[in-house]
Amino acid sequence: LIVNALSAPPTESKVLLAKAISFTNKANSNPIFADKACSLWTEALQDKNLVEFAETMHALFASVLARVGRDREALIEYEKSLKLLEESGATSKSATKAEIDIRLGKGKCLQRLLLYDEARNTFIDASNRCGRNGFVGNSWESTSSSESLRRAALCSMRLGDLKSAINTLNRDEKYLDPETAGMLGGLCLLRESSSFGVSKNNEQSSKRALELLHFAIDKSYSPLFDWLYCTNEMKQQRGQTVLFTSLVDRQCDIFLLFADVNNSPFDDSDLIQLDDKILLHSLMTRTPFSKTNSKNFWPTGFVLPDDYNSFYENHIVGSSNNENGCVKWMLKDRAGYGSHGNRVASVGDIYDLFSSEDYNINPKDSILCQRIVDPPMTINGRKFSLRIYVVYFPPYKQNGIPAGIYLSSLGLVKFAFAVYDGKSAKFSSIGDQYMTNSGRGNGRSSDQRDLEYLRMTFERNSLDYDEMWEKIKCSVKTVMREFLELKNDQSNHSKATQGNYQPFGTLPKVLGFDFMIDAFQNPWLLEVNRFPGLEPRSNLDSDVKHAVIYDAWVAAAKRIGAPVVFGRGFCRPSISKDFSLEELSM
Numbered sequence: 001l002i003v004n005a006l007s008a009p010p011t012e013s014k015v016l017l018a019k020a021i022s023f024t025n026k027a028n029s030n031p032i033f034a035d036k037a038c039s040l041w042t043e044a045l046q047d048k049n050l051v052e053f054a055e056t057m058h059a060l061f062a063s064v065l066a067r068v069g070r071d072r073e074a075l076i077e078y079e080k081s082l083k084l085l086e087e088s089g090a091t092s093k094s095a096t097k098a099e100i101d102i103r104l105g106k107g108k109c110l111q112r113l114l115l116y117d118e119a120r121n122t123f124i125d126a127s128n129r130c131g132r133n134g135f136v137g138n139s140w141e142s143t144s145s146s147e148s149l150r151r152a153a154l155c156s157m158r159l160g161d162l163k164s165a166i167n168t169l170n171r172d173e174k175y176l177d178p179e180t181a182g183m184l185g186g187l188c189l190l191r192e193s194s195s196f197g198v199s200k201n202n203e204q205s206s207k208r209a210l211e212l213l214h215f216a217i218d219k220s221y222s223p224l225f226d227w228l229y230c231t232n233e234m235k236q237q238r239g240q241t242v243l244f245t246s247l248v249d250r251q252c253d254i255f256l257l258f259a260d261v262n263n264s265p266f267d268d269s270d271l272i273q274l275d276d277k278i279l280l281h282s283l284m285t286r287t288p289f290s291k292t293n294s295k296n297f298w299p300t301g302f303v304l305p306d307d308y309n310s311f312y313e314n315h316i317v318g319s320s321n322n323e324n325g326c327v328k329w330m331l332k333d334r335a336g337y338g339s340h341g342n343r344v345a346s347v348g349d350i351y352d353l354f355s356s357e358d359y360n361i362n363p364k365d366s367i368l369c370q371r372i373v374d375p376p377m378t379i380n381g382r383k384f385s386l387r388i389y390v391v392y393f394p395p396y397k398q399n400g401i402p403a404g405i406y407l408s409s410l411g412l413v414k415f416a417f418a419v420y421d422g423k424s425a426k427f428s429s430i431g432d433q434y435m436t437n438s439g440r441g442n443g444r445s446s447d448q449r450d451l452e453y454l455r456m457t458f459e460r461n462s463l464d465y466d467e468m469w470e471k472i473k474c475s476v477k478t479v480m481r482e483f484l485e486l487k488n489d490q491s492n493h494s495k496a497t498q499g500n501y502q503p504f505g506t507l508p509k510v511l512g513f514d515f516m517i518d519a520f521q522n523p524w525l526l527e528v529n530r531f532p533g534l535e536p537r538s539n540l541d542s543d544v545k546h547a548v549i550y551d552a553w554v555a556a557a558k559r560i561g562a563p564v565v566f567g568r569g570f571c572r573p574s575i576s577k578d579f580s581l582e583e584l585s586m
Contacts, residue, residue, distance in 0.1 A: 145175075263531055373518050416435060
């Protein structure tokens with residue numbers, strides 16, 4: 001309909017529609033165009049002459065919002081699009097690819113918002129709508145259904161439900177593509193290596209898992225399946241084994257393939273305790289001992305609305321009008337990336353938001369109200385944050401190997417767009433003073449440097465970088481120690497169920513710890529990213545991320561006693577001549 005409309009003589013409304021589509025296409029490859037695309041779609045959806053295209057416009061608007069991390073808003077637009085589809089009777093007929101794309105988009109938003117159960121159901125609905133009966137293996141229905149089921153299984157794994165993940169993929173057994181086969185093979189290996197997976201048919205199950213992985217290795221680019229297959233085979237082999245040989249002749253960016261493994265379904269599902277900002281705050285304050293250990297690096301915070309009375313008594317009662325207008329707090333949603341879901345607030349703002357008797361909030365939508373680091377250290381007048389990379393290996397209980405925690409000496413310095421003045425006079429642009437994440441999507445916060453730049457800045461100003469770094473190291477150790485203790489407590493107190501399993505202790509997981517430095521060179525932890533965006537955005541951060549990824553896999557090879565021989569095409573970037581990871585004792 002849109003194509004036909006745009007081919008007709010232009011009108012003011014059609015010009016607006018064409019412009020919105022153009023900026024949407026540009027935003028897909030460069031998020032700097034997203035803000036303009038969003039404003040154009042807002043205008044187009046109010047144009048009465050474009051009502052017949054509303055279903056598609058809501059979906060395209062949602063895709064742009066999701067592209068820049070505005071998932072809650074995107075979810076609303078996807079819901080509007082699906083409602084219009086239902087009202088038109090389209091959902092009672094065979095599904096179109098456009099409808100399935102909308103359902104997949106909705107599921108991905110739910111997934112990023114950590115609403116994994118809802119996301120899983122959405123993906124399964126999308127697969128069901130594809131109506132797999134009689135489809136050719138390479139049809140769009142087959143491809144979309146396979147993707148939907150893989151994503152549903154991934155959500156099950158994020159919830160720690162291995163049994164459900166396997167059952168979901170087994171629904172697709174007749175149409176297994178390489179990615180689905182590899183994922184199912186890995187899940188079956190995980191089941192067989194867990195206590196509840198031991199059965200009379202254990203050998204046969206393991207054989208099937210390896211067959212699925214071998215099929216995936218031949219057809220897929222992912223090094224994940226190669227790794228799972230080789231590490232299992234190495235249990236029976238000795239001598240030197242060249243890892244990832246299947247990637248040698250691949251015409252692709254191999255580092256991107258390894259970066260993508262960080263998003264695999266096989267990471268530790270308990271990492272939700274770090275990724276969810278509310279749960280991370282609870283972790284840092286769960287016991288008096290935890291509070292004491294974290295008070296020097298974890299900012300004062302309150303979970304609202306549950307802790308509103310405490311916030312009121314400590315920070316609203318007795319505060320002056322001047323204090324009420326000062327921006328001292330950051331309100332954070334449970335989930336969000338690129339600083340989306342974060343907004344700065346004054347005491348007065350928080351009082352206005354939560355004091356109304358009519359105010360009601362779902363517990364899963366609670367927010368973290370956290371004290372802003374003030375006064376901050378600035379460089380050339382701008383605030384900055386540090387992205388510190390930590391590599392985590394879950395306990396490898398099958399071999400009696402404890403968890404492995406490594407701190408990388410490589411990282412990124414991320415600058416805010418605007419000069420910091422600490423005032424609220426220009427509140428419309430206040431976020432540009434405070435938000436430092438390069439993934440914000442507006443193209444204004446992509447100024448980054450590496451940690452060597454920060455070291456030189458410290459030295460030029462006669463500041464002690466090594467002392468600051470030791471504080472970061474202690475902070476990381478404290479967080480990971482609390483995490484492992486909580487993980488162990490939950491394991492000891494939980495009842496054995498068919499869903500319990502031990503994650504692979506051989507797969508490296510790269511975490512992103514975000515710190516801000518105050519004016520006294522003390523680092524304060526802002527959040528922990530389970531999926532820290534390892535895809536490069538510039539030459540500088542590409543070099544840093546590549547080195548971290550490479551060293552993470554070197555550590556993985558050492559962890560299982562394999563020779564560090566990865567095959568041609570996977571080597572250390574020039575930015576780091578030496579191994580950049582330091583193992584932290586727990």
